[in-house]
Amino acid sequence: MARKFFVGGNWKCNGTTGEVKKIVTTLNEAEVPSEDVVGSLILFFWVAEVVVSPPFVFLPLVKSLLRSDFHVAAQNCWVRKGGAFTGEISAEMLVNLGIPWVILGHSERRAILNESNDFVGDKVAYALSLGLKVIACIGETLEQRESGSTMAVVAAQTKAIADKVSNWDNVVFAYEPVWAIGTGKVATPAQAQEVHCELRKWLKENVGAEIAASTRIIYGGSVNGANCKELAAQRDVDGFLVGGASLKPEFIDIIKSATVKKN
Ligand SMILES: O=C(CO)COP(=O)(O)O
Numbered sequence: 691m692a693r694k695f696f697v698g699g700n701w702k703c704n705g706t707t708g709e710v711k712k713i714v715t716t717l718n719e720a721e722v723p724s725e726d727v728v729g730s731l732i733l734f735f736w737v738a739e740v741v742v743s744p745p746f747v748f749l750p751l752v753k754s755l756l757r758s759d760f761h762v763a764a765q766n767c768w769v770r771k772g773g774a775f776t777g778e779i780s781a782e783m784l785v786n787l788g789i790p791w792v793i794l795g796h797s798e799r800r801a802i803l804n805e806s807n808d809f810v811g812d813k814v815a816y817a818l819s820l821g822l823k824v825i826a827c828i829g830e831t832l833e834q835r836e837s838g839s840t841m842a843v844v845a846a847q848t849k850a851i852a853d854k855v856s857n858w859d860n861v862v863f864a865y866e867p868v869w870a871i872g873t874g875k876v877a878t879p880a881q882a883q884e885v886h887c888e889l890r891k892w893l894k895e896n897v898g899a900e901i902a903a904s905t906r907i908i909y910g911g912s913v914n915g916a917n918c919k920e921l922a923a924q925r926d927v928d929g930f931l932v933g934g935a936s937l938k939p940e941f942i943d944i945i946k947s948a949t950v951k952k953n
Pocket residue numbers: 700796866870871872873874910911912913931932933934935
């Protein structure tokens with residue numbers, strides 16, 4: 691089955707009510723290839739799945755205003771059933787609010803909040819068990835890349851998730867090299883393709899050929915309107931997780947890169 695191009699916008703810890711409304715208006719007015727609008731068999735391969743991820747407090751507002759062919763994601767959720775965990779948001783709450791997606795294991799949470807591979811694996815498994823769809827983030831630091839351990843790091847992060855997942859239908863991997871996040875230093879198309887290809891190979895060998903072929907691996911790290919086309923042309927790049935540029939109108943151009951022909 692063809693992997694549908696996926697574009698996620700991670701708004702991180704940004705925005706006021708006014709700014710959020712402005713971004714949603716821009717998205718709602720954009721003409722992009724999308725599921726519901728196109729909706730025909732002939733153009734099926736052409737469409738993109740678009741998911742935006744505002745901070746928790748804006749989720750209900752964004753969900754209520756956003757066009758129906760785009761979806762929303764939370765940026766995190768608690769690892770198990772909710773309860774006495776002050777300051778946390780549970781997966782049950784996301785389900786209750788009708789939030790279909792959640793981003794888990796973002797490098798900012800791994801690095802700043804000390805989320806371990808195991809902890810992220812548990813979160814992914816729990817969120818999936820409640821029916822949430824998960825964007826699972828993985829990626830190496832500059833130090834790890836320079837010491838030649840990129841694939842070992844990415845494989846260990848993936849294994850901690852794979853060990854706890856049995857149904858892969860609702861999993862998208864986001865490969866986000868830490869050195870490319872928010873730095874303006876984007877991975878070259880060849881660097882992105884290399885890791886995506888290796889990761890797919892890892893999935894084939896350790897999970898199964900079918901799952902490796904159908905699971906989307908998207909790239910994140912300084913993606914913008916200018917560099918998205920070259921990246922989108924890479925065979926194993928199935929879309930993007932966009933930070934800074936997802937707050938700007940150029941996010942629309944990034945969505946449109948879904949139509950770029952693969953090399
Ligand atoms: O972390 C990211 C998306 O999750 C990428 O952020 P930037 O696009 O701002 O580099």
